[in-house]
Amino acid sequence: ESIKGYLFFFILLGMVSTISVSWLVNPYDKVKIKSDNFERQYQLLYPEGKSANASPEDENTPGEEKTGTRVSNPEDKPELFAFTGKYTMDEYLYAGICGAIAISAMVLPGISGSLVLILMGAYFDIISALAALKSGHMDTLIFLGFFGVGIVVGGLIFARLINFALKRYYNATMAFLIGLMAGSLYALWPFKKVVIMARQYVRQDGGLGIIENARIYTNINILPRAGDQLLYGLAFFLVGCGIMYVFIRVESSRAS
The missing domain is CATH 1.20.5 (Single alpha-helices involved in coiled-coils or other helix-helix interfaces)
Structure with missing residues (x-):
């Protein structure tokens, strides 16, 4: 009975850990913080509230279903290897952390790196950065560079720790992994609450733009x-x- 309770504790710990991470990383909060930052920059460019030229293009980002009108300032399209300021330093560092944790999950049975990225709210950011490589912007290259460095560091450090845990505490480690997989069902639930953001400020092609009535998905599960x-x-x-x-x-x- 004591052994069963011991293993059940680690299963519960894994479930709580996964659900907690998924709950704390809210995609809407990330979008709101970036939008507020770009809004301040936009107000500096247009202090009198001037409206910029409307653009008919509306490129959706994974995790965000955007509606309304995209309005962008009339800046020229950045050249190859240009720095557009798309990411902040916190996002660069977070990409490195996600890379380190994701690669460590690759050595765990039943856990994939993509699942970890989804739980940490970074999966769509990485996919979007990979898709944007063709633009050749320095922001994208640096972002993926931090992610790659995190993968190397995580592979060298965390893999050894996990290997040690599997050798010394196999039953407890496997029970914890079962809890992680069970808790991940909360994050993988496909039906999420949608919040309408009246004005979302974004950066694209070196310019600042506005998306009106943007539909942003949160991490709150709802019934379909x-x-x-x-x-x-x-x-x-x-x-x-x-x-x-x-x-x-x-x-x-x-x-x-």
Whole structure:
């Protein structure tokens, strides 16, 4: 009984850790902080509240469904290796931390680096940075550089610690991992509360812009409404289960 309680404690600890991280990292808060920062810069450029030229293009960022009008200041498109100020120093450092933790998760059974990035609210930022590599902006290169350095440091340090934990405290470590996977279901729940931001200030192509009535997804889970969204969610869930079933069957046949 004491052993079962001991392992249950680590399962619970893993669940609480995952849910806590997911709850603390709110995508809306990140968007709001950046928007407020860009708003101050925008007011310096247009102290009298002048409106900039409207742009018909509206490029969506993963995690944000944007509506309304994008209004950008008439700056020239930055050249190759230009610095646009898209990221702050805190975001660079956070990318390094995420890289270190994500690579350490790669050596854990049942845990993927992408799952860790989702829990830390950095997955879509990394994917967006990779997609923006073609622009050749220094901001993107530096951001991914910090992420890469974090991967190297995490691979050298955390991997050894995890290897030590698996050798010395295997049962407790595996119980903790089970808790992490169970708690991750909270973060992976696909139906999230949406908040409408009346005016979101963004930086794009070296200029500052405004997106009116931007729909920002939070980390608050909600029940889905009956409709296409629910049907699509169930369909993809069943497809994922089917794929995993095929993988397990193939692995079992090879083992036998």
